[in-house]
Amino acid sequence: MKIDILTLFPEMFKGVTESSIIKNAIEKKLVDVTATDFRPFSTHRQGHVDDYPYGGGAGMLLMAQPLFDAVAHLKKDEVKPRVILLDPAGVPYTQKLAEELAQEEQLIMICGHYEGYDERIREHLVTDEISIGDYILTGGEVGAMAIMDSVVRLLPGALGNDESAITDSFSTGLLEHPHYTRPAEFRGLEVPSILTSGHHANIERWRHEESLRRTAVRRPDLLEVYPLTDEDRAFLKAENLFEAKETNI
Template sequence: MRIDILTVLPELLEGPFSHSILKRARERNLLEVHVHQLRAYTPYKHGQVDDTQFGGGAGMVMMVEPIALAIESLQQQVSYDEIIYLTPDGERLNQQIANQLSLKNNLLLLCGHYKGVDERIRQHFITREISIGDYVLSGGELAAAVLTDAIGRLIPGVLNNETSALTDSFQDNLLAPPVYTRPAEYRGWKVPEVLLCGDPKKIDEWRHEQSVLRTQERRPDLPEA
């Protein structure tokens, strides 16, 4: 899988892709992440990519021309399944969206900044708009990192145990059940006996029951809660 990210602050994305699971995914050639500096594509002096908005108002807007030129240049190299704009007014990211996108081959992510991008970019280039929550960040870079992580860990071979992702929270709209590890007793706090019984069927039943209870208590808004 290949993910290209278009941003005015590529340095913000150096850390998230250089460690842990995504680092291993890149080293195993299971995931390619390419971060592109938007200013490299602008025809304007001094790397300008933003301007004041028509009609007045506070805040700058990312200009149509640099973004259009950047996207078209990248499209000459890669055929993208989706061109995604990270924006607070996009559809809210959830596990199902991550699952869907993990099946794609090539994605292009556009990081917004300032007051956002010229609407013509959204109308003529963007195929999907995604938000990571109902709040505003300084730019789309952190959102792009979150989306890339959520997608990348689902690619077959990325996790050492591929069944791990299938039991994550929000798969089947349920939160994950409680988990325990050694020692079996600490300060009088004991691990539930069922987890020590050695019966996979009983353990699976207990975990499902706990997932349902936890979801009902903490996220009753989820459809299957």
């Protein structure tokens, strides 16, 4: 996979690409990540990439020309990349979208600054507009880092155990169940006995029920679309969980 990031601050990505899972994936040649300053693509005589909005208003807008030319420079003839605009008006980012993007050959992410973008960038350049949450950041760099991290870890071989990505929270549709490690007793706090029982079927059922419990308490909205079985519904009712969503249970 090729990930290109268009930003005015490429130095921000140095720590991310030289650490942890992303660094390992780059060294294994599973992904090639390049952060490119798009200012040199400006044809403005002073190298400006922003200008005042037509009609007046506060702030400056990123101009269309530098970004159109920068994206054209990064595109390869044989690949049709996903061109992603990081923007609060974009669709909310989800694990499902991360899994979709992980199947692409090339991602180009545009990190904005200032007040916003020339609308022609949205309408004629990008394929996706993505928001990582309902809050405002200084620029799109943090969002691009989040998307890159979530996508790269899904690439086969990026994690020490590929099954880890499959069982993570949101990948299954539920929040992940509790985890414990040694020692079995710590300051009077014991690991649930079922986890040391050696009965794998019971352990898996316990884990699933704990995922249901945690999701019902912390993110009941996820259960609105999760395909609950009759056994799941019986468990939730027995535990008095998620009573506000009786139509789903």
